[in-house]
Every structure is written in structure tokens, then in C-alpha cells.
Amino acid sequence: MKKIVLLLPFLIFLSQASICQVDPTRFKFDLSVRYRFELWDGMNAKNYGDDSEDAFGDLNDKILLQRIIPGITYSGSKISAAFHIQDSRAFGWSLQRKNYPDLYNICQDETMSPYYTMNPQEEYFEIYDLYFEYRELFKNVTVKVGRQKIFYGDYRIFEPSLWGNTGRWTWDAVKFSYKKGETCVDIFGGGTKIHNPLKTSIPFTNTEFWGGGLYSHFRLTEWLNAEPFYALKTQGSAKYIKNLQINRNWIGLRLASPEHQHLIYDLLYAYEFGSEDGKRIDAFGYIVKAGYRVASLPAHPTLNFRYNYASGGKESDNMIHTFDPAYGARAKFYGWMSIAHWSNISFPEFALELSPLRENMQIEIKYSRFRIPETEDCLMINTMKLKEGKNFLGDELDIFVRYQPSGRWQYTGIVGYFNPGDLENINSRPPKDALCLTFQVLFTLGD
Numbered sequence: 156m157k158k159i160v161l162l163l164p165f166l167i168f169l170s171q172a173s174i175c176q177v178d179p180t181r182f183k184f185d186l187s188v189r190y191r192f193e194l195w196d197g198m199n200a201k202n203y204g205d206d207s208e209d210a211f212g213d214l215n216d217k218i219l220l221q222r223i224i225p226g227i228t229y230s231g232s233k234i235s236a237a238f239h240i241q242d243s244r245a246f247g248w249s250l251q252r253k254n255y256p257d258l259y260n261i262c263q264d265e266t267m268s269p270y271y272t273m274n275p276q277e278e279y280f281e282i283y284d285l286y287f288e289y290r291e292l293f294k295n296v297t298v299k300v301g302r303q304k305i306f307y308g309d310y311r312i313f314e315p316s317l318w319g320n321t322g323r324w325t326w327d328a329v330k331f332s333y334k335k336g337e338t339c340v341d342i343f344g345g346g347t348k349i350h351n352p353l354k355t356s357i358p359f360t361n362t363e364f365w366g367g368g369l370y371s372h373f374r375l376t377e378w379l380n381a382e383p384f385y386a387l388k389t390q391g392s393a394k395y396i397k398n399l400q401i402n403r404n405w406i407g408l409r410l411a412s413p414e415h416q417h418l419i420y421d422l423l424y425a426y427e428f429g430s431e432d433g434k435r436i437d438a439f440g441y442i443v444k445a446g447y448r449v450a451s452l453p454a455h456p457t458l459n460f461r462y463n464y465a466s467g468g469k470e471s472d473n474m475i476h477t478f479d480p481a482y483g484a485r486a487k488f489y490g491w492m493s494i495a496h497w498s499n500i501s502f503p504e505f506a507l508e509l510s511p512l513r514e515n516m517q518i519e520i521k522y523s524r525f526r527i528p529e530t531e532d533c534l535m536i537n538t539m540k541l542k543e544g545k546n547f548l549g550d551e552l553d554i555f556v557r558y559q560p561s562g563r564w565q566y567t568g569i570v571g572y573f574n575p576g577d578l579e580n581i582n583s584r585p586p587k588d589a590l591c592l593t594f595q596v597l598f599t600l601g602d
Contacts, residue, residue, distance in 0.1 A: 201250060202537060504522065
């Protein structure tokens with residue numbers, strides 16, 4: 156059965172190939188090779204500031220991340236198909252699987268089994284994508300079946316998960332897309348894959364979540380776009396999570412200025428409802444953004460102000476008020492050091508964007524000031540806990556530089572600095588600041 160599920164997209168492809176007379180010259184070999192060096196000072200993904208012997212990992216990690224994605228793509232007049240393998244490794248990482256084999260196992264508190272694994276850095280010879288796409292199934296309608304990336308808008312609800320070494324969200328799904336002019340409507344359903352370095356994840360099996368969604372884009376006026384959306388998340392088929400009772404739903408709307416406009420405005424609101432393990436869900440999050448692009452100046456500077464909010468709650472509450480950010484991005488919007496994300500958070504953010512070499516170089520300087528709306532039961536990165544009656548988590552400054560001299564080569568550098576706020580002592584000492592330096596090289600062959 157697993158083999159049949161694995162080959163399903165290509166069985167469909169072969170059946171259509173005989174009808175549509177596939178041209179063998181349209182097959183293309185693709186390759187993506189990425190190396191990223193990360194230097195951490197004062198923290199890692201599971202530990203902020205605790206240098207005791209029984210703490211997780213090294214606070215001064217020096218990591219070389221490797222991600223290689225080879226494969227083939229077919230692009231015809233009406234049909235497309237793809238099959239790629241992903242191999243992700245983390246050299247020098249103090250939290251490697253060989254050092255902490257159970258660290259990224261998801262299971263019930265104080266138990267070891269059953270569990271599923273979500274390793275963010277290590278995944279060997281995994282199926283990256285395996286899909287079949289048929290265009291003009293009906294007029295203006297395309298269907299895509301199989302393992303694929305699904306993302307929309309500004310990535311806050313559905314993101315492609317390209318920054319993480321294994322990629323947080325990868326879908327095994329069936330997706331229907333309607334497109335006419337600037338109007339787009341996508342409806343899809345399926346499951347999101349787990350990340351276990353020791354096992355290949357067969358499409359549509361061992362899912363973390365079953366779910367799906369609807370995302371649409373409409374041009375209301377020359378100066379306003381609208382993007383209504385809906386998302387659903389239920390328990391998947393992997394061990395442990397399949398025994399839970401999850402029914403999380405999000406409905407919302409994004410209103411934003413069209414691209415390349417001087418005056419920038421963006422408003423996104425998401426309401427979350429449903430239930431989980433017998434508790435009703437009543438939570439929400441919103442983003443407000445305003446900015447201005449000065450196209451007449453060198454480097455076309457853009458100054459943005461963003462305010463991010465997501466509700467929080469207590470474990471003792473009769474309802475769940477802590478907002479879950481659906482299938483959305485993390486580091487891109489909430490600090491590249493991944494300390495915070497769009498859940499139980501309140502923070503203003505100022506960003507200066509520059510394009511000194513037109514489209515070949517982008518620079519962003521961003522300052523964020525994090526506060527936690529509900530501090531009770533809130534523990535960040537296992538070691539960060541706010542003092543009683545305080546809600547100021549800290550400040551983060553990020554500098555992001557990306558340079559792409561050609562279509563095949565891309566270089567990215569990031570500096571992240573975090574200054575802690577009203578945190579309790581860590582290992583009997585006041586918490587210190589933390590620093591992260593990143594340099595990445597990406598080579599791509601093909602589209």
C-alpha cells in the first residue's frame with residue numbers, strides 16, 4: 156500500500172503522458188546546494204544562558220548546515236511533474252541526534268513512547284517533493300497532487316519553510332487552483348510530514364497533522380488587495396499525535412497595498428476557534444504594517460513600522476486563549492534568532508529596507524521589542540522565564556543582507572543580537588545577552 160501511495164502522482168503522470176504525448180526533451184535535471192555557517196554566542200535552539208553540565212547543548216555552537224536537493228522536473232503544455240530528494244545535515248551542532256537521540260521526539264510529558272520526531276536540522280535522503288500537476292482541468296482550474304510546498308501572501312498563515320534546514324511545513328496534498336487575471340483561489344487538503352532522520356517519510360503516511368485550507372487573492376481597487384483565508388488543522392496519523400483530539404480552525408483577512416507602491420500598508424487579522432483535548436479555543440492574532448518607499452533616493456530606502464499581536468492564555472483556563480500561528484513562518488518576521496513567534500506575543504517592530512543594487516541586493520535592519528501578554532506558565536526555549544508581574548522579554552536587533560549576482564548563486568549574511576528583559580536568573584545568575592552570526596551560500600541549477 157505504501158508503495159502505491161508513493162507512486163500515485165507518477166502513475167497519474169504516466170497515464171496522462173500517453174494521452175498528451177509527453178516530449179522527453181522537456182525533462183530537466185534540477186539541483187539546489189546550500190551551505191550555511193552559524194555561530195552562536197549565549198544560546199542555542201533549546202537553551203538560553205544555562206551553562207550547567209546538565210543543560211542542553213553548547214551555548215557557543217559553531218554549526219555548518221548542509222542541504223542538497225537533486226531531482227527531475229517535467230514541464231509540458233498541460234502537465235507537470237517533479238521528483239526531488241532532500242538530504243539535510245548539521246556538522247558541529249551540539250544538539251545532534253547522536254548526542255541527544257530523543258530531544259526532538261514529540262510525546263506526552265514524562266513519557267518516552269509513543270512519539271514522532273520533528274528534527275529541524277537533520278533529515279537524510281528524504282523525499283522533498285513528488286507531485287503531478289494538470290493545468291486546465293476545467294477552464295482556469297489546475298489540480299496538483301502529491302508532496303509539495305504550499306504558501307501564500309506574506310507567509311504568516313501558510314509558508315514555504317525554505318529557511319529551516321529540514322523545512323518545517325511540507326504538504327502531501329491535493330490542491331485545486333483557480334486563476335483568472337489577478338483573481339486567485341486555492342482550495343487544498345492533505346497532511347504535513349514529520350522529520351525523522353532515520354526513516355523516509357512516504358507521502359500521505361505518518362503525517363503530523365491532517366488539514367488544509369482556502370486562500371484567495373482579489374484586486375479590490377488600484378490601491379488595495381484583499382486576501383480572505385481559512386485554515387484547518389487536526390491530528391495526523393503519526394504515533395502519539397493520532398491519539399489526540401485536535402480541531403483547530405482559522406478564518407481571517409489580509410488587506411494590503413499592491414507591490415511597488417510608494418505608500419505601504421498591510422493589515423492581517425486571524426481568528427482561531429475549535430477545540431483541543433476537550434477545551435474550546437477562542438484566540439486571535441493581528442498584524443498592522445505601515446511604511447513608505449522613497450524611490451527617488453539611492454538604494455530606494457523603505458521605512459516600515461509593524462505591530463504584531465497574538466493572544467495568550469493560562470493552562471488552568473477553561474478555554475484555550477493562546478493563539479497558534481497555523482502553518483506560518485517564524486524567523487522571517489519574529490527575529491532571526493527564533494526566540495519568539497506569533498503566539499502569546501506583543502511587539503512593535505521598526506525596519507529599514509534598502510536595495511543598493513536594484514534587484515540584486517536587499518538589506519534589512521530591524522529592531523523588535525518583545526512583550527508577553529500572558530506570563531503565567533510561559534517558558535521560552537526551556538530556560539527563559541519572566542519575573543513575576545513582568546512581561547518584557549527583551550530587545551532584538553537584526554541585520555539581514557542578501558546578494559544575488561546571478562540566477563544560480565545567492566549569498567546571505569545575518570547578524571542577530573538579543574538583549575534580555577525582565578527574566579529570572581538562569582543557573583543562579585542574571586541572564587546575559589546573546590549573539591548569532593550567519594553566512595549562507597546557495598547554488599541552484601534549473602528553475
